[in-house]
Amino acid sequence: MAGDTLVVGSAAARPGGKATGYLDVPGTPIRMPVTVVNGAAPGPRLSITAGVHGGEYPGIEAAIRTAAQLDSRELRGQVVVIHIVDVPAFQGRNIYICPLDGKNPNRVFPGNPAGTASERLAHTLFSEVIARGDYFVDLHGGDINEALLPFTIIVQSGAPDVDAAALELARVYGIEYVVQGRVGGGTYAAAAQHKIPAILTEAGGQGLLEPEALEIHMRGLRNVLRHLGMTPGTPERVAPITVLTELHWVSSSHTGLFYPSIRPGDRVTAGQRVGETRDYFGTRLAEITAPAAGLVLFTVTVPATNPGDPMFAVAALP
Ligand SMILES: [Zn+2]
Numbered sequence: 001m002a003g004d005t006l007v008v009g010s011a012a013a014r015p016g017g018k019a020t021g022y023l024d025v026p027g028t029p030i031r032m033p034v035t036v037v038n039g040a041a042p043g044p045r046l047s048i049t050a051g052v053h054g055g056e057y058p059g060i061e062a063a064i065r066t067a068a069q070l071d072s073r074e075l076r077g078q079v080v081v082i083h084i085v086d087v088p089a090f091q092g093r094n095i096y097i098c099p100l101d102g103k104n105p106n107r108v109f110p111g112n113p114a115g116t117a118s119e120r121l122a123h124t125l126f127s128e129v130i131a132r133g134d135y136f137v138d139l140h141g142g143d144i145n146e147a148l149l150p151f152t153i154i155v156q157s158g159a160p161d162v163d164a165a166a167l168e169l170a171r172v173y174g175i176e177y178v179v180q181g182r183v184g185g186g187t188y189a190a191a192a193q194h195k196i197p198a199i200l201t202e203a204g205g206q207g208l209l210e211p212e213a214l215e216i217h218m219r220g221l222r223n224v225l226r227h228l229g230m231t232p233g234t235p236e237r238v239a240p241i242t243v244l245t246e247l248h249w250v251s252s253s254h255t256g257l258f259y260p261s262i263r264p265g266d267r268v269t270a271g272q273r274v275g276e277t278r279d280y281f282g283t284r285l286a287e288i289t290a291p292a293a294g295l296v297l298f299t300v301t302v303p304a305t306n307p308g309d310p311m312f313a314v315a316a317l318p
Pocket of ligand 1: 140141
């Protein structure tokens, strides 16, 4: 409702105002940096999060810059930006997991207020930010150990209007490949279950702050805001999307070293040799092959591998 103060954690902004602060996760030392932008005119509320994985830097930088640039006087509606969700992982440069409990926060949404640190983090983020918004964008990329082809993930909510709205967000974000996700416990999946149109967007990787990946996220957020009528202007024209429905994740079976011979963006055939694993003495443990024909979406780019660790993913092309 117009006229209400927007409050998230210690950040509070009147209509036409903007504020920064911290959203604390009860029972943990985690304090998430947050910006709230309360538009002068009424409109929808968009939630933007980054750093659910603390080493995915282009998304984090895009959140920081977007929060700094948004002008509350020309905004219609409200924007809540969490700059870094898993602050302990960011500070510790941890891959995938929150170092307080060793869990991947993006597998435990919508969380549990009485659970471990990641579960509490997820619960606070979901109840205080995601569930209170009308639309949701979660910024990711390849983690410190991963290279990837940019892609967006959406998931079916069961409500046709919600799914159509999420697909429109993916379309205007401007990343060509859109994956229909199935992994449970993700931010976007919890949002979809709550009937909130949501996308998870991936660009960049390997611990780098690449300008190209940063610009993908910056343009994506600009386009989403314009598409929703929250900022002036029309979305920048982008390439049409390709929806990928069949995604094959390949995990390691061994402790040792992984030597991939593929790169993100490569096309592979079913059964094609794509790398091998060796033990600490250089002896081959396994030849790794592509499980299906398609497009390589990501590969792990550090040698260390353990049983269950992801190695790469191939998406079947439509
Ligand atoms: Zn991520």
